[in-house]
Amino acid sequence: MDSGYRIIIADDHPLFRNALQQAVQLAVQGVHLQEVDSIDSLLQLLSETDDTDLLLLDLKMPGASGFSGLTRLRALYPSLPVVVVSASEETNVVQQAMRLGAVGFIPKSSPMPVLVNALNTVLEGDGWFPEGINPDDAPEDDMASRLASLTPQQFKVLTMLSEGKLNKQIAYELDVSEATIKAHVTAIFRKLDVKNRTQAVIALSQLEGGEF
Structure with missing residues (x-):
């Protein structure tokens, strides 16, 4: 059956x-x-x-x-x-x-x-x-919750930031305007409560860390 x-x-x-x-x-x-x-x-x-x-x-x-x-x-x-x-x-x-x-x-x-x-x-x-x-x-992990709150597009932008790509490069690859990417980056900083790209990338690297 x-x-x-x-x-x-x-x-x-x-x-x-x-x-x-x-x-x-x-x-x-x-x-x-x-x-x-x-x-x-x-x-x-x-x-x-x-x-x-x-x-x-x-x-x-x-x-x-x-x-x-x-x-x-x-x-x-x-x-x-x-x-x-x-x-x-x-x-x-x-x-x-x-x-x-x-x-x-x-x-x-x-x-x-x-x-x-x-x-x-x-x-x-x-x-x-x-x-x-x-x-x-399971203890609360504030940063994990913040990362989980990102939209799919914001998460994709953050991943590309972690690869060292500039806004212009990300905009070209995602086929959107550079202004759109800047808006995504601003939203990412706000959601993660960070002030710059380095802090945002560190947050992502913590999520990716470890052997699985």
């Missing part, structure tokens, strides 16, 4: 994509499963699909480092349930994923029965996080 569920696996490691695929098929009968290996291909797929039930997201793959991919996705698709899959099992990494709105966090070291249980739990509407970590224990 077709469950009707649409699930996307976003991971650039073929072996782990295969493991997740097996877990999904064991957890849900008749699931419609799609796979991508970069943030760009994920965003393209999501733009073409409006009824995805669950996204399984690796934190580190082409186009994303650390939590930048999750933050961008939460800004673009706030109602899409996202479960983070990561090689990291550190408490602070799990808690940061919680703060940024993930509904679950599955360590890549999890055995198949745990993967299946986690997927079943999330699809039933509950959160799933490693044992001993309570979502309510």
